[in-house]
Amino acid sequence: MDLPNLSIASLGGTVSMQARVFGEGVVPTVSGATLLASVPELRTLARVTVETLQLLPSASLSFEHLLSVLRWANTQIELGAVAVVLTQGTDTLEESAAFFDLLWDHDEPLVLTGAMRSAAQTGADGPGNLLDACQVGLAESSWRRGVQVVMNGQIHSAQAVRKTDSMALQAFSSPVVGPAGLLLEGDVHYFHPPRQRHVLPLPQRSTHKVALLQASLSADSLLLENVLALGYDGLMIAGFGAGHVSETWAGKIDAIARKIPVIVATRCDCGPTARSTYGFKGGEMDLAKRGASMAGFVCPRKSRILLWLLLGCQRQDDLARYLRLLQY
Ligand code: ASP
Numbered sequence: 001m002d003l004p005n006l007s008i009a010s011l012g013g014t015v016s017m018q019a020r021v022f023g024e025g026v027v028p029t030v031s032g033a034t035l036l037a038s039v040p041e042l043r044t045l046a047r048v049t050v051e052t053l054q055l056l057p058s059a060s061l062s063f064e065h066l067l068s069v070l071r072w073a074n075t076q077i078e079l080g081a082v083a084v085v086l087t088q089g090t091d092t093l094e095e096s097a098a099f100f101d102l103l104w105d106h107d108e109p110l111v112l113t114g115a116m117r118s119a120a121q122t123g124a125d126g127p128g129n130l131l132d133a134c135q136v137g138l139a140e141s142s143w144r145r146g147v148q149v150v151m152n153g154q155i156h157s158a159q160a161v162r163k164t165d166s167m168a169l170q171a172f173s174s175p176v177v178g179p180a181g182l183l184l185e186g187d188v189h190y191f192h193p194p195r196q197r198h199v200l201p202l203p204q205r206s207t208h209k210v211a212l213l214q215a216s217l218s219a220d221s222l223l224l225e226n227v228l229a230l231g232y233d234g235l236m237i238a239g240f241g242a243g244h245v246s247e248t249w250a251g252k253i254d255a256i257a258r259k260i261p262v263i264v265a266t267r268c269d270c271g272p273t274a275r276s277t278y279g280f281k282g283g284e285m286d287l288a289k290r291g292a293s294m295a296g297f298v299c300p301r302k303s304r305i306l307l308w309l310l311l312g313c314q315r316q317d318d319l320a321r322y323l324r325l326l327q328y
Contacts, residue, residue, distance in 0.1 A: 013089025058089025083137030203312025243273030257291025
């Protein structure tokens with residue numbers, strides 16, 4: 001039988017981790033090829049190419065790493081792969097997924113997965129997640145959906161998914177909208193048809209910086225005051241509640257927003273920023289008047305990625321439009 005070509009790359013993370021020395025904790029050591037060997041069924045579903053592109057804890061992945069992974073993934077599609085699957089650490093999976101989704105210019109699926117239990121642990125979830133991710137990649141119903149995250153039998157769209165539990169097997173969820181689909185008895189089920197996608201041009205530079213500051217009770221404003229002096233090109237604020245900051249912070253926003261784009265998202269785990277509810281100093285209406293863009297449903301981390309990518313291709317003037325396009 002003529003099997004489809006499927007390309008898999010591993011970047012590291014718990015899915016690739018094992019203890020080198022007993023008692024010293026797990027570190028990324030397991031290659032993509034070894035991971036693949038733990039899922040023998042895959043050989044009956046596809047002709048698989050596997051590469052180890054990185055062996056890093058996902059906290060140490062950078063946008064430069066992701067851009068080089070993207071170049072590799074684009075080449076795989078050009079060479080005839082019907083899908084690309086990436087394994088990486090779960091700590092930053094939601095950010096990589098959003099990053100790739102904004103740049104993935106193919107109908108073919110790009111699927112990300114990882115594991116909550118390391119490779120040598122009893123009940124390791126990596127092999128099952130990898131098989132699920134490949135099945136999602138190989139399903140025709142995954143086409144024209146951009147990037148999907150597959151974990152623990154669920155499919156999540158890249159822009160909605162968040163890591164919402166630090167240790168549980170069920171670590172990922174998509175607040176407000178729920179998962180995009182499920183794997184049931186090896187079949188891939190999506191709950192809705194694909195949404196229209198909005199792909200950005202590749203960044204022409206990667207040295208620019210977007211700061212992310214989280215509002216917290218009685219916080220000083222030293223970092224905020226120095227954002228421009230420190231050379232940041234954009235500022236992302238994870239605000240209180242529906243997108244709010246203190247009066248002190250609010251007073252600093254105008255001057256910053258005159259120079260660089262400022263986005264305010266909610267630091268809450270679920271829900272959007274408001275637009276026309278609160279009129280106090282530091283509330284969303286006030287911040288919008290001071291020049292900040294409100295992120296709506298887009299979480300602080302994904303808003304920062306959007307801004308970084310827009311700055312990278314000189315499209316920062318399109319920020320409000322892209323934030324609108326990413327709402328539910
Ligand atoms: N705990 C993480 C994981 O699940 C470690 C990492 O993100 O690299 O993979």
